[in-house]
Amino acid sequence: TNNVPDTTGDYDGTASNVTYATGYIGNAAVFNGSSSYIQADGIFSSSPSVMSASVWFKTTVDGNILDIGDSSVSTAQNRIFFSSGLLYVSLNGGGGGFASTSATGLQDGNWHHIVAVWDDGTVTNGIKMYIDGATTPTAQGNSTQSFMSALNLFIGANDNRGSSGSPSIRQYFNGSIDQVRIYNVELSSTDVTNIY
Numbered sequence: 388t389n390n391v392p393d394t395t396g397d398y399d400g401t402a403s404n405v406t407y408a409t410g411y412i413g414n415a416a417v418f419n420g421s422s423s424y425i426q427a428d429g430i431f432s433s434s435p436s437v438m439s440a441s442v443w444f445k446t447t448v449d450g451n452i453l454d455i456g457d458s459s460v461s462t463a464q465n466r467i468f469f470s471s472g473l474l475y476v477s478l479n480g481g482g483g484g485f486a487s488t489s490a491t492g493l494q495d496g497n498w499h500h501i502v503a504v505w506d507d508g509t510v511t512n513g514i515k516m517y518i519d520g521a522t523t524p525t526a527q528g529n530s531t532q533s534f535m536s537a538l539n540l541f542i543g544a545n546d547n548r549g550s551s552g553s554p555s556i557r558q559y560f561n562g563s564i565d566q567v568r569i570y571n572v573e574l575s576s577t578d579v580t581n582i583y
Contacts, residue, residue, distance in 0.1 A: 450562070
């Protein structure tokens with residue numbers, strides 16, 4: 388359907404300037420690269436120690452796919468985004484660690500799948516990404532900061548809040564996003580394969 392409900396019924400999103408077209412499964416949200424995003428507030432009642440996200444996407448340019456961020460400060464962002472031809476999974480805006488891989492073949496306008504994993508605290512290889520059903524991480528990096536609380540979800544944009552807590556949207560996504568799933572556990576390689 389052409390809306391953004393949460394399947395649990397607890398965290399339905401609010402779409403701004405989003406259209407809908409044929410997706411990977413059913414319909415997908417289409418983002419215009421300049422003003423489109425989906426927001427869902429308070430997706431965790433308390434900050435988890437581990438978090439995973441699964442997303443189908445297609446695009447031909449850089450932009451922010453997903454942002455799980457604190458409601459009040461700019462640095463507390465767990466993100467999936469393209470920048471300068473690289474696909475990143477970052478913790479706290481990159482200041483807490485990141486994993487990246489070449490975007491070769493991922494900005495071809497076809498559907499691709501990513502699973503991102505963030506592990507709270509100082510963890511070796513605590514940030515992982517799996518691309519297109521890979522059974523081992525396509526890239527991984529070290530985690531050096533803890534998560535923040537009061538986590539909100541932005542799809543198709545980066546929520547860059549300052550100390551006032553007021554949203555400042557930037558790095559919009561230009562393309563389609565489908566089947567966003569957020570977990571408070573680390574997905575295993577078997578989970579990744581099954582979701583893919």
